[in-house]
Amino acid sequence: QVRLVESGGGVVQPGRSLTLSCKVSGFTFDDYGVHWVRLAPGKGLEWVALISYDGTDKYYAGSVKGRFTVSRDRFGNTAYLQMNSLRPEDTALYYCAKGDGSGSGYGMDVWGQGTTVTVSS
Amino acid sequence: QSVLTQPPSASGTPGQGVTISCSGSSLNIGSNYVYWYQKVPGTAPKLLIYRSDQRPSGVPDRFSGSKSGTSASLAISGLRSEDEADYYCAVWDDSLSGAVFGGGTQLTVL
Numbered sequence: 001q002v003r004l005v006e007s008g009g010g011v012v013q014p015g016r017s018l019t020l021s022c023k024v025s026g027f028t029f030d031d032y033g034v035h036w037v038r039l040a041p042g043k044g045l046e047w048v049a050l051i052s053y054d055g056t057d058k059y060y061a062g063s064v065k066g067r068f069t070v071s072r073d074r075f076g077n078t079a080y081l082q083m084n085s086l087r088p089e090d091t092a093l094y095y096c097a098k099g100d101g102s103g104s105g106y107g108m109d110v111w112g113q114g115t116t117v118t119v120s121s
Numbered sequence: 122q123s124v125l126t127q128p129p130s131a132s133g134t135p136g137q138g139v140t141i142s143c144s145g146s147s148l149n150i151g152s153n154y155v156y157w158y159q160k161v162p163g164t165a166p167k168l169l170i171y172r173s174d175q176r177p178s179g180v181p182d183r184f185s186g187s188k189s190g191t192s193a194s195l196a197i198s199g200l201r202s203e204d205e206a207d208y209y210c211a212v213w214d215d216s217l218s219g220a221v222f223g224g225g226t227q228l229t230v231l
Binding site (some may be wrong): 035037044045046047050059060061062095097100102105106107108109110111112113114119 | 123146153154155156158160165166167168171172175205207209211212213217218219220221222224
């Protein structure tokens with residue numbers, strides 16, 4: 001079955017970097033985009049980024065643009081979210097999710113269980 | 122303030138029906154597919170409706186989605202206690218070049 005497993009979360013100081021991984025299985029990775037979505041304590045779901053099926057198109061929320069970078073490794077069936085210049089407001093549970101299509105215009109269908117990122121001194 | 126507007130709360134008694142609205146604009150709901158998710162604390166979001174009115178296999182037919190113009194709705198019939206959760210709409214926004222979520226609706230089954 002379709003499965004996505006996030007890893008790489010942890011506690012990090014403001015201004016530092018962290019890279020999250022999203023290992024997928026059960027579907028043809030090369031055919032679908034991958035979204036990143038976060039859930040901050042006491043807040044609602046916030047879309048973070050999308051990488052298209054072939055990695056050529058990348059989209060970011062305004063709150064992370066210029067600090068976060070998405071990438072993917074087709075041979076490892078893994079998507080990544082590199083987070084730089086982290087801020088306390090980036091503290092959240094980060095989910096990766098399979099896109100319902102190849103890129104923009106489509107939402108998320110299957111979600112991982114999430115990995116927690118805490119930005120604190 | 123989200124680009125998509127949802128009521129913060131909704132409620133109903135077991136067996137009743139409830140509808141949750143999601144209001145947007147011509148640049149998001151008016152031109153792209155709407156998705157609906159159920160979020161129970163401690164679990165990952167679950168897809169309820171995709172491409173505005175399609176239900177994934179395994180989702181009960183008590184859940185249905187519709188879209189008209191710049192608004193969308195999620196209807197839940199025959200409410201059950203396990204439907205108590207937060208519900209979110211989501212859509213691609215052409216002006217933002219990104220996806221957006223509604224603020225979420227907390228459903229209480231009285």
